[in-house]
Amino acid sequence: MSHTIRRTGDPARQEEFAGRMVRVLNDSCLGYLCSLGHRTRLFDVMARLPPSTSEEIAGAAGLHERYVREWLGGVTVGGIVVYDPADRTYRLPPEHAASLCRDAGPDNLASFLQDLALIGLVEDEVVTAFRDGGGVPYSSYPRFQELQAEETARVYDAALVDAIIPLVPGLPERLASDAGLDVLDVGTGQGHAVNLLARAFPAGRFTGVDMSRSGIAAARDEAERLGLPNARFEVADAAGVTGGYDLVTAFDVIHDLARPAETLAAVAGALRDDGVFLMGDIAASSRLEENLGLPLGPALYTFSVFYCMTVSLGEGGAGLGTVWGRQTALRMLAEAGFGEVAVREVEGDILNVYYVARKGS
Numbered sequence: 001m002s003h004t005i006r007r008t009g010d011p012a013r014q015e016e017f018a019g020r021m022v023r024v025l026n027d028s029c030l031g032y033l034c035s036l037g038h039r040t041r042l043f044d045v046m047a048r049l050p051p052s053t054s055e056e057i058a059g060a061a062g063l064h065e066r067y068v069r070e071w072l073g074g075v076t077v078g079g080i081v082v083y084d085p086a087d088r089t090y091r092l093p094p095e096h097a098a099s100l101c102r103d104a105g106p107d108n109l110a111s112f113l114q115d116l117a118l119i120g121l122v123e124d125e126v127v128t129a130f131r132d133g134g135g136v137p138y139s140s141y142p143r144f145q146e147l148q149a150e151e152t153a154r155v156y157d158a159a160l161v162d163a164i165i166p167l168v169p170g171l172p173e174r175l176a177s178d179a180g181l182d183v184l185d186v187g188t189g190q191g192h193a194v195n196l197l198a199r200a201f202p203a204g205r206f207t208g209v210d211m212s213r214s215g216i217a218a219a220r221d222e223a224e225r226l227g228l229p230n231a232r233f234e235v236a237d238a239a240g241v242t243g244g245y246d247l248v249t250a251f252d253v254i255h256d257l258a259r260p261a262e263t264l265a266a267v268a269g270a271l272r273d274d275g276v277f278l279m280g281d282i283a284a285s286s287r288l289e290e291n292l293g294l295p296l297g298p299a300l301y302t303f304s305v306f307y308c309m310t311v312s313l314g315e316g317g318a319g320l321g322t323v324w325g326r327q328t329a330l331r332m333l334a335e336a337g338f339g340e341v342a343v344r345e346v347e348g349d350i351l352n353v354y355y356v357a358r359k360g361s
């Protein structure tokens with residue numbers, strides 16, 4: 001059979017694609033080595049060291065040299081680290097460190113690569129779901145809350161107060177006013193966004209809800225650590241929120257939900273008439289053909305198959321998926337009662353767009 005395919009295909013294109021698949025294999029493996037480099041802090045350590053031997057690097061990182069040497073071999077042949085055979089030293093060029101180290105903040109892509117191991121844990125369950133339907137429960141992703149918080153905290157630290165909140169005209173001033181605002185964050189995870197806002201705007205009253213007990217426990221711990229009496233957190237289903245809020249936020253949440261339409265309607269109901277819903281979600285189109293050039297396109301669909309779509313389907317939910325896209329988001333916001341929606345972007349953020357939604361007329 002494979003001989004038939006070889007004879008009928010264009011040999012040059014076949015050769016080219018085979019080369020591409022070799023690169024896929026190698027780059028996928030490098031992803032795991034980058035995840036290890038992040039978790040062991042080897043990238044951070046190497047960024048501060050001059051060209052060093054594996055013994056010196058292992059010593060500085062407090063790790064076993066044999067493992068470090070094998071890892072160095074992989075990241076050297078993978079073009080991440082530069083090796084000098086004359087003195088058996090390795091160095092991490094600063095241009096590479098800029099995408100690999102904790103200091104890089106939101107530009108640290110090694111941190112993102114920790115997700116590979118997380119999704120690998122559920123591959124068997126995902127294969128079963130392809131065959132039998134259904135999905136995968138949240139409980140199958142043990143490090144999810146921790147990794148999600150690590151990834152998004154870097155973005156919030158860099159941009160929440162200074163770039164994301166100002167996407168809503170007049171919002172920084174209203175938040176900073178003596179009266180403050182009533183603010184709700186749905187699907188808050190470990191609550192870092194809420195705690196940052198509570199610290200920046202002490203007159204406001206901030207609430208975060210999430211159905212993850214471990215997420216809410218971590219959020220409460222951080223609020224206590226930072227001494228924030230104006231931040232509170234509850235374990236709750238976002239589809240059941242009520243109240244009278246001036247601002248509701250949802251960051252990277254709605255497409256994961258089992259009941260996104262009900263949640264958007266509940267958010268609309270929980271907002272005061274002049275309130276604003278600020279929804280951060282993935283920058284993509286609802287039309288596949290318009291996503292071909294997305295810089296993180298394959299990563300987004302992969303996260304969807306292994307997590308976002310699949311946890312929703314695991315609860316018998318809508319399974320919107322990570323790449324539900326702008327058109328579907330706008331339609332669902334309109335159906336939930338948001339008559340005015342502006343779509344805004346933060347400069348330098350290739351992953352997200354922000355929907356500024358009001359009930360309007």
Ligand SMILES: C[S@@+](CC[C@H](N)C(=O)[O-])C[C@H]1O[C@@H](n2cnc3c(N)ncnc32)[C@H](O)[C@@H]1O
Binds near residue numbers: 148190236239250253
């Ligand atoms: C991708 S995470 C985003 C977390 C956080 N907003 C952030 O930016 O890091 C989605 C969150 O939605 C939460 N979630 C999922 N379904 C929910 C529901 N029905 N009600 C409340 N939270 C929910 C998950 O527990 C998870 O913390």
